[in-house]
Amino acid sequence: MVHDTYGSADVLHLAEVPKPTIKPEEVLVRVHAAGVDRGAWHAMTGLPHIARLGFGLRRPRNRTPGLDLSGTVEAVGAEVTDFQPGDEVFGEGPSSWAEYARVKPHRLLHKPPHLTHPQAAVIPTSGATALHMLLLPRATPGREGAGREGADPAARRAAGRAAGRAAGRAGIGRASNPGPGREVLVIGAGGGVGSFAVLLAKANGDTVTAVCSTTKVEAVRGFGADRVIDYEREQLTGSYDLIVDIAGNRSLSQLRALLKPRGTLSIAGGEQGGQFLGGLERNLKALSLSPFIKQTLRAPIVIAKRDDLAALTSIRSPLQRTYPLEEASIAMHSLATSQVTGKIALTI
Numbered sequence: 138m139v140h141d142t143y144g145s146a147d148v149l150h151l152a153e154v155p156k157p158t159i160k161p162e163e164v165l166v167r168v169h170a171a172g173v174d175r176g177a178w179h180a181m182t183g184l185p186h187i188a189r190l191g192f193g194l195r196r197p198r199n200r201t202p203g204l205d206l207s208g209t210v211e212a213v214g215a216e217v218t219d220f221q222p223g224d225e226v227f228g229e230g231p232s233s234w235a236e237y238a239r240v241k242p243h244r245l246l247h248k249p250p251h252l253t254h255p256q257a258a259v260i261p262t263s264g265a266t267a268l269h270m271l272l273l274p275r276a277t278p279g280r281e282g283a284g285r286e287g288a289d290p291a292a293r294r295a296a297g298r299a300a301g302r303a304a305g306r307a308g309i310g311r312a313s314n315p316g317p318g319r320e321v322l323v324i325g326a327g328g329g330v331g332s333f334a335v336l337l338a339k340a341n342g343d344t345v346t347a348v349c350s351t352t353k354v355e356a357v358r359g360f361g362a363d364r365v366i367d368y369e370r371e372q373l374t375g376s377y378d379l380i381v382d383i384a385g386n387r388s389l390s391q392l393r394a395l396l397k398p399r400g401t402l403s404i405a406g407g408e409q410g411g412q413f414l415g416g417l418e419r420n421l422k423a424l425s426l427s428p429f430i431k432q433t434l435r436a437p438i439v440i441a442k443r444d445d446l447a448a449l450t451s452i453r454s455p456l457q458r459t460y461p462l463e464e465a466s467i468a469m470h471s472l473a474t475s476q477v478t479g480k481i482a483l484t485i
Contacts, residue, residue, distance in 0.1 A: 138234040138465045138483075139200040143183030146469040151462070154201070157232075157239045161214040164240045166226060170258035170459070171233040171483045172205030173468050174329055175406070181469065185417065202465075203233035203483075206240070207248055207257035217242050227257035229441045234465060236485055246446035256454035259329070259480035264449040265441035267333035270381045270403035271321070273341060273448070319343045322375065322395060325383035326362065327353030330405060332455035332479040334381045335360040340452050346375060348384070356478040360455065379403070389423055393432060401433040455479035 140148040159165045180202050183189050192198060207227035210220050220226060225248040230240030248257050321338045325331040326347035338345045339361040347362035351369050358365050366373060378400050380392055385406035392402050404423060420436035427434040439445075457479040460468040464483075471477050 138202065138462055140181055140197055140202065141200060142196055143181070143189075146181070146466040146473065148181065149202075149466040149469065152200075154235070157237050159212060159214050159239050161216040162241070163214045164210055164217055164220055164226075164242055164245060165212040166206060166208045166230060166238050166240050166245075167211045168206050168208040168233055168236060168238050168485050169254040170207045171203045171462075171485065172259040172262065173203075173460075173465075173472055173481045173483060174205065174259075174262050175472070176204055176262060177202040177234075178469060178473055187417070199232060201232035201235050203235070203238075204229050204231060205258050205261045206230055206233035206238055207252075207254040208238075211237060220245065220247075225254075227252075227254075227260065228443075228446055229261045234462065234483060234485075243443055244441060246443050246450075249450050252450065252454060255459045255482040255484060256456050258482045259456050260333075260449050260454060261441040261446060262439075263329035263480060264333045264337075265445040266330045266405060266437070266439045267337055267381070268445055268448060269437045269439045270330070270405060270435070271334060271337055271341070271379065272401065272403075273337060319378040320346075320376070320397075322346045322348070322373075322377040322380045323362070323383075324348040324373075324380065324387070325385075325406070326357045326360070326365075327475075327478045328383055329455075329477075329480045330383045331381070332357070332360055333449075333452075334383070335362050336452045336455065337449075338381075339363075343379075346377070348373065350475070353478045356457075360479075376400075382406075385419070389419060389426070389434070393434075396432055399431050399433075401435065403435045403437065405436065457481055459484050461485075 138149055139152045142148055179188055180192055183192055210222050210224040213220055219242050226245045227248045228245035230238040232238055321343045323331050323334045326335050327349035335345055335347050345362045346364045347357045348366045348368050349357045351367050354365050354367050376397050377395055378397055380396055380402045382404045383406045396402055423434035423436050459482045462483050462485045468481055
């Protein structure tokens with residue numbers, strides 16, 4: 138799937154391109170499923186315009202969108218020791234909306250058998266972003282893929298408490314304690330990052346209030362939120378240890394009023410502002426203000442690594458539906474018009 142110009146989903150079309158050639162430190166993956174997320178939307182539209190410094194000023198530098206993938210190792214470079222041909226893997230690699238993709242080994246993990254390829258393909262970017270926004274600890278080295286969907290809830294909560302205590306001792310975050318028992322507000326809980334945030338916070342033992350639109354209320358309840366606020370009908374109220382805001386259309390002053398005196402605000406997303414910065418000015422303001430107040434304001438930019446992926450395999454994948462690769466434009470239109478609850482994937 139390629140695009141030669143910036144624009145709406147209509148710019149996407151199928152094309153034959155050369156099979157990627159890997160370097161000695163890379164892995165070639167035969168892609169079975171690829172994730173669809175806002176990063177691909179930004180790359181497709183070239184918005185906000187400041188992002189074109191990376192994407193290409195006049196036209197896309199990288200014709201094939203996509204970052205998240207799940208598939209089978211086709212070949213490995215001479216310096217790769219962690220994987221071999223035939224291994225089922227998932228992770229992040231550029232140009233994943235294609236039959237083959239080149240991936241760095243540290244951004245791959247062996248796919249657990251309890252996850253299908255589409256379920257695994259939607260995890261990396263959104264899941265890792267939610268993990269970092271929640272200030273949750275990563276997986277313990279040497280336990281790759283140890284988590285299993287459907288594991289005993291009490292055991293998961295106990296593991297979460299132990300991980301939280303360990304993270305606290307390690308000094309993760311200077312405000313909210315990353316251990317369980319926090320009051321967490323997730324704004325934009327019906328989207329990709331938001332759905333992972335609800336699932337992860339509940340697995341950590343937090344009390345979760347989720348905010349979404351009317352059409353997504355029931356689905357968000359299904360993610361396990363303790364309370365769901367329909368922002369079209371209710372006002373946001375309460376006082377929270379941690380606010381995760383992916384919606385991007387509330388001011389810092391509004392969000393800080395909902396935050397406890399030493400609480401933490403994690404924000405992401407940049408679709409609600411002007412075409413040049415796309416709302417990123419709010420992120421920049423938060424980072425500049427944070428050192429001077431008791432509350433902690435964060436705007437993490439996350440690239441999924443192997444320990445992030447391992448920490449995400451024990452929760453349910455919020456996959457809503459799949460589309461074949463040739464319907465990528467339909468999938469992207471669904472994402473852009475907020476018709477998606479949770480995540481969608483392309484199958485190849």
